[in-house]
Amino acid sequence: LDLSIKEQYPYQLSGGMLKRILTCLALIQDTPFLLADEPACGLDHDNAVLLYQCLRQQNHKGVIVISHDLELLVNYVDRIVVLNKGLQVDNTIPSAILTGQCQSYTRQLWQALPQHWESCCD
Incomplete structure (x- = not known):
């Protein structure tokens, strides 16, 4: 994430940026599981891939992804x-x-x- 976002209001951010921020907040929580409902929805392909790579690296917690994007799922779950x-x-x-x-x-x-x-x- 671009650190300049800390000086912006939520309404100034794109939907994709808000989704990435919320995903980051979910990932830093100390929970045994993460439930991600359509986590890549609204993201361009490159950011969707980065998101799934990040979710894949969550070795310390179980990740359950709900998605219609079978093409991405087969590569990361x-x-x-x-x-x-x-x-x-x-x-x-x-x-x-x-x-x-x-x-x-x-x-x-x-x-x-x-x-x-x-x-x-x-």
Whole structure:
């Protein structure tokens, strides 16, 4: 974080900057767990990656991330629990998703990401 923010009022900060400040405040708390609900929402890709790297380094506490960003999750978490209409349909590891050895619904979610679309037309 840019230290010049200490002289600014909250209304002068962007939504992404406020989110990063709140994340920092959550990380410095002496708690055994951190629950992060859509932590990268509103952040650009580079800052989202930095955030997930920071969360990944929290060796002294358990981190539970709730996210729709499967692309980022597979790179930074140990386990992924997939829900469909509030029901658990998969409990897997990132490598299983990357290799397609996960439940059908999870595989469909992964394949639905635009970066995984295969061109069907020339």
